[in-house]
Amino acid sequence: MLNNLNFPALLAFAKTSYKKQLAYRIANWSGLFTNFVFLFIRAGVFIACYENRDVVAGLAIIDTLTYLTLTQSFFTLMPHLGSMGLSEHIISGQIAIELNRPLNFYLIYMAKRVGIFFYYFMFRFFPILIIGSLFGLLRLPTSFLSMPLFFLSIFLGFWIAVSIMFLIESTAFWFDSDRGLKVCMYGFFTFFSGLLIPLNYFPAWILKITKILPFAYTFNAPSQIYLGIQTNQELLHNFIGQILWAVVLTASCLKILSIGDKKVVLHGG
Amino acid sequence: MRENISIYFTLLKAYTLGQMSYRSSYLYEMLGMAILTLVNICGIYIIFETFESVGGWSFWEVVYLYGLTTIAMGIAQLLASGLNHIPEFVRTGDFDRYLIRPISPLVHILPYSFALHRVGRLIQGVIALVVSLYMRGIDPGGFELWIICSTLFSLMIVYFALFLIGATFTFWTIQSAELFNAFTYGGMEMSKYPVSIYQPWLRNIFLFIIPVGFVSYYPTVILFNKHEPLNSPEFFQYITPLVALCFLAAALKFWKFGIKHYQSTGS
Numbered sequence: 001m002l003n004n005l006n007f008p009a010l011l012a013f014a015k016t017s018y019k020k021q022l023a024y025r026i027a028n029w030s031g032l033f034t035n036f037v038f039l040f041i042r043a044g045v046f047i048a049c050y051e052n053r054d055v056v057a058g059l060a061i062i063d064t065l066t067y068l069t070l071t072q073s074f075f076t077l078m079p080h081l082g083s084m085g086l087s088e089h090i091i092s093g094q095i096a097i098e099l100n101r102p103l104n105f106y107l108i109y110m111a112k113r114v115g116i117f118f119y120y121f122m123f124r125f126f127p128i129l130i131i132g133s134l135f136g137l138l139r140l141p142t143s144f145l146s147m148p149l150f151f152l153s154i155f156l157g158f159w160i161a162v163s164i165m166f167l168i169e170s171t172a173f174w175f176d177s178d179r180g181l182k183v184c185m186y187g188f189f190t191f192f193s194g195l196l197i198p199l200n201y202f203p204a205w206i207l208k209i210t211k212i213l214p215f216a217y218t219f220n221a222p223s224q225i226y227l228g229i230q231t232n233q234e235l236l237h238n239f240i241g242q243i244l245w246a247v248v249l250t251a252s253c254l255k256i257l258s259i260g261d262k263k264v265v266l267h268g269g
Numbered sequence: 270m271r272e273n274i275s276i277y278f279t280l281l282k283a284y285t286l287g288q289m290s291y292r293s294s295y296l297y298e299m300l301g302m303a304i305l306t307l308v309n310i311c312g313i314y315i316i317f318e319t320f321e322s323v324g325g326w327s328f329w330e331v332v333y334l335y336g337l338t339t340i341a342m343g344i345a346q347l348l349a350s351g352l353n354h355i356p357e358f359v360r361t362g363d364f365d366r367y368l369i370r371p372i373s374p375l376v377h378i379l380p381y382s383f384a385l386h387r388v389g390r391l392i393q394g395v396i397a398l399v400v401s402l403y404m405r406g407i408d409p410g411g412f413e414l415w416i417i418c419s420t421l422f423s424l425m426i427v428y429f430a431l432f433l434i435g436a437t438f439t440f441w442t443i444q445s446a447e448l449f450n451a452f453t454y455g456g457m458e459m460s461k462y463p464v465s466i467y468q469p470w471l472r473n474i475f476l477f478i479i480p481v482g483f484v485s486y487y488p489t490v491i492l493f494n495k496h497e498p499l500n501s502p503e504f505f506q507y508i509t510p511l512v513a514l515c516f517l518a519a520a521l522k523f524w525k526f527g528i529k530h531y532q533s534t535g536s
Contacts, residue, residue, distance in 0.1 A: 041471070044471055191311065
């Protein structure tokens, strides 16, 4: 399956997609603006909740605001809605060309996403953290020693999110459209990842469900590392969970692609 | 006017029939929408489970606001679905076609790609609304019904006007309405909770500039007989439909201004 790992070629794909993204400067500004409108509204709800309270579920108000700011800053890093092109490729028939390339399509796809990841890392993630801390919505991490782990965890979260989306979009090999499934997945994603409500507030029985799903290993895991409230053992569990899910999902993506490869029937004459 | 309405419905029928050919995909999409509604209500439940009350409002009262928002936004999105395509039409130059036809370009473009599957969202909103009223112990008499319906109407009008303003901006920007949609969808996010809980600067934007908070908050205060911490003048509670209509009139004016100054793309 992976007999041809041509790193220079993959790097070229990543670089090109990074450069392509640079062209959409205004779109990035308006996206940044949208992030902040949502961040302020979400923060407003929790500020009202914390009236006369100090610490709830182990979180002080500044911890919650930090969590909200972090998840907003990961919003574009970890794709979870919209389309990333695979299903369109399958439906239009372009996939035939993609599958005939001398490199595995999943790797090309990932390489392109990595390019976009680094773009957003520079032009969305950092600006949100900087502006967020200017507005008092972000506190410093508990330990700067955990920062390399934090960045690694973000990257693993990105890898997991992209792989989930890849699996969803690849259902287009079998069905005409993946739109319905995507909306379902978006609902699960926002809830179980901690994007809607920080997972720290979840009652125990919902947390149990959350722990067997991959979603918490995207937005929640790096946020917890940054906050540093969890015990070292919990953090380690989170981290191992991320690595396991990244491996499992990568294997599933490669497998489904090789099945789809045999199944693909092109439309048109 | 009457001619415009009949043209609108003829076009609506044609577009809807065209879309009916992708039925199974829409079923999944409706299921997805149901999940989305469910997890959102779960989110509200978790907040109230943790904090008991938010700014003096109870769980079912906030679910009512959620239902209200979902229905009003659902109808507004249905009515405005054609507006989403304006950036694309402007970019390709297709918009010129709409301008040279003998009917109002707005009437012509609104029913385009009418998204019938969004009706599912409406049904969930209605369920949330009815259940919340029942659990809150509101017995809907004539007065309550009038408040609920007029709030829905006003909120729907405001959302629609926001979509219209967003679409008009794209005559100049030729990009998607994303920047302005921050206000439209931000307004939707905001009206899921009583506007009184937000910090003054944020609250005032959604009360007096983009009146999403104005039209959803004040009538709901009367409905649930809540204490009103903002000490706003009492007549605010009765003029919400008027505020919504004024906002729509301003949006229409802006649209007409946009059409007048529209310059086709290309050389």
